Amino acid sequence: MNCREYVEFLMAYVNDELPPDQADAFRQHISDCPPCINYLETYHDTLELEKRAYEEQEALFEEAPENLVKAILAARGEDKA
Amino acid sequence: MTDSTDNDHPATASLLARLRAGEEAAFELMVRAHASRLLGVARRFLPSEDDARDAVQEAFLAAFRNLEGFQEGARLSTWLHRITVNAALMKLRSRRRRPEEPIDELLPQFDDQGLSTHLPREWIGHAHELLEREEVRKFVRASIHKLPESYRLVLLLRDIDGWDTQETARRLDLTTGAVKIRLHRARLALRTLLAARFEVEAS
Ligand SMILES: [Zn+2]
Numbered sequence: 358m359n360c361r362e363y364v365e366f367l368m369a370y371v372n373d374e375l376p377p378d379q380a381d382a383f384r385q386h387i388s389d390c391p392p393c394i395n396y397l398e399t400y401h402d403t404l405e406l407e408k409r410a411y412e413e414q415e416a417l418f419e420e421a422p423e424n425l426v427k428a429i430l431a432a433r434g435e436d437k438a
Numbered sequence: 439m440t441d442s443t444d445n446d447h448p449a450t451a452s453l454l455a456r457l458r459a460g461e462e463a464a465f466e467l468m469v470r471a472h473a474s475r476l477l478g479v480a481r482r483f484l485p486s487e488d489d490a491r492d493a494v495q496e497a498f499l500a501a502f503r504n505l506e507g508f509q510e511g512a513r514l515s516t517w518l519h520r521i522t523v524n525a526a527l528m529k530l531r532s533r534r535r536r537p538e539e540p541i542d543e544l545l546p547q548f549d550d551q552g553l554s555t556h557l558p559r560e561w562i563g564h565a566h567e568l569l570e571r572e573e574v575r576k577f578v579r580a581s582i583h584k585l586p587e588s589y590r591l592v593l594l595l596r597d598i599d600g601w602d603t604q605e606t607a608r609r610l611d612l613t614t615g616a617v618k619i620r621l622h623r624a625r626l627a628l629r630t631l632l633a634a635r636f637e638v639e640a641s
Pocket residue numbers: 359360363386390392393
């Protein structure tokens with residue numbers, strides 16, 4: 358397996374979807390390719406970063422913006438009419 | 439996130455009964471309890487604040503018109519989340535589409551032997567260290583926004599909203615194979631964008 362194939366199979370490997378012989382070839386490749394070790398690590402970092410990127414933003418808005426609530430209630434009135 | 443903390447208060451069953459009876463106060467209660475979180479959901483898909491608010495408004499009206507579609511036992515928050523995503527996607531679709539930027543240049547490049555032309559280096563910190571700074575979250579969100587739309591949507595639905603491959607495929611009118619390929623490429627492209635900032639200097 359070369360670096361291109363390694364990257365191609367990365368997601369399947371992470372999801373545990375590779376057949377055993379390909380998973381072996383994948384591990385074999387990392388064992389002597391430091392750049393691909395870096396790639397795998399930073400791929401995991403990417404996943405964690407994207408999954409947590411929106412946390413703070415949502416915590417900021419615990420109370421609904423009053424003008425939005427008013428607009429929705431008004432629209433509901435019109436919707437019924 | 440479909441499994442996020444439950445803020446279905448008070449008891450969903452009685453709220454639902456009051457909603458179905460058309461009680462105004464119940465509708466207002468539902469709006470107040472969920473609007474801010476749903477606005478956060480809509481903003482992920484719609485960069486314009488006005489569009490995001492419109493989508494939330496449309497979602498509440500759609501939810502109210504379709505109360506019968508709510509399955510007892512499901513969480514109101516999960517149900518509203520899905521309706522909001524749908525409203526946001528509909529709004530995106532109604533926008534005139536510009537031809538999409540290709541994603542290729544954000545994908546890793548290789549030579550004829552299959553070797554990386556840019557050897558990946560370590561990053562200046564691990565994700566949990568980087569996340570201590572709020573500006574990092576902002577940068578990650580901005581980077582997600584730079585992804586071509588058809589890739590960004592798959593990434594948001596699969597990784598952030600927690601939809602499975604089938605549901606994502608159905609909603610975006612794609613095959614499950616296409617969803618998997620796009621998710622793979624979207625993650626690689628996002629990694630490239632993040633690496634530009636977080637990779638250590640070449641020694
Ligand atoms: Zn390699």
